[in-house]
Amino acid sequence: MSIVAAFLRSAVFEIVRFALTVVFAVISLLTFAFEPLTRYRIITTWSRLVVALARAVCGVEFRVIGRENLPAKPSIVLSKHQSAWETLAYQKILPPQVWVLKRELLQVPFFGWGLAMMSPIAIDRGSATRSLRQTLEQGKDRLAKGWWIVIFPEGTRIAPGRRGRYHLGGAWLACHTGAPVVPIAHNAGTLWRKNAFIKHPGTITVSIGQVIHPQGMTADTLNRKVEDWIETEVARLGNAR
Numbered sequence: 001m002s003i004v005a006a007f008l009r010s011a012v013f014e015i016v017r018f019a020l021t022v023v024f025a026v027i028s029l030l031t032f033a034f035e036p037l038t039r040y041r042i043i044t045t046w047s048r049l050v051v052a053l054a055r056a057v058c059g060v061e062f063r064v065i066g067r068e069n070l071p072a073k074p075s076i077v078l079s080k081h082q083s084a085w086e087t088l089a090y091q092k093i094l095p096p097q098v099w100v101l102k103r104e105l106l107q108v109p110f111f112g113w114g115l116a117m118m119s120p121i122a123i124d125r126g127s128a129t130r131s132l133r134q135t136l137e138q139g140k141d142r143l144a145k146g147w148w149i150v151i152f153p154e155g156t157r158i159a160p161g162r163r164g165r166y167h168l169g170g171a172w173l174a175c176h177t178g179a180p181v182v183p184i185a186h187n188a189g190t191l192w193r194k195n196a197f198i199k200h201p202g203t204i205t206v207s208i209g210q211v212i213h214p215q216g217m218t219a220d221t222l223n224r225k226v227e228d229w230i231e232t233e234v235a236r237l238g239n240a241r
Helices: 003-030 036-043 045-058 085-093 103-107 111-116 128-144 169-177 219-237
Strands: 060-065 076-079 097-102 121-123 148-151 181-186 202-208
Touching (some): 003 111, 036 045, 060 085, 076 085, 085 097, 097 128, 103 111, 103 121, 121 128, 128 148, 128 169, 169 219, 181 219, 202 219
Parallel strands (some): 060 202, 076 148, 076 181
16 A cells, blocks of 8 residues: 555544544543443443444454453453554453553543543552552452453553563552453554554554463562563564554
8 A cells, every 4th residue: 555545544544533532522421320331331332443443444454362361250461552553452352441541641632531431540650659559459449340450561652673661560460469460462553653643554463372370479570471471472473464
């Protein structure tokens, strides 16, 4: 596909995505009286539609390997973060989930309104001690209610070929709750880069690793184990094609 065609397709995608976002922001506010799981299913229709839109308009396909590694019980997902794509696609690929995110995201017009209605674990990153306490308290609550928890240990989107610092929060939560850890690697950033307008056609691979049980591990040990697997798998996957 030529760069001009990719640009035009990406423009159509962004226009339609913006319209969907405005509509679903209003819908999300109207779900306030519903049960959390009902709200989640309604609001995440937006994510599924955007993923389908990216496939239909921009040619962004995906495949999942290792789906059989997903356990039956609520777990903590620790994932590579390269793109906005995975934040949408995980709501299609994984069981009902909440995210650990910075509180300021809830103030973003339209998008933040939807996030706020999905029971996120919103933390104050101004204080490491406070954020860990908030993560543990809210994390225990969400796991007990049957939610999965998705955490991006690097904290921000990292360009393909680079590695960010893996923060301890997710591993720390797993060690304090005993919840299984599911590591996930992918190569979405090679088609849908951070802050890039153009979305390139191709097939993203999402690789779900074997469950890691945190019992008997320190948070540092668990974090290193997750990081080693994710970074090795990302390198193996290479570029999306």
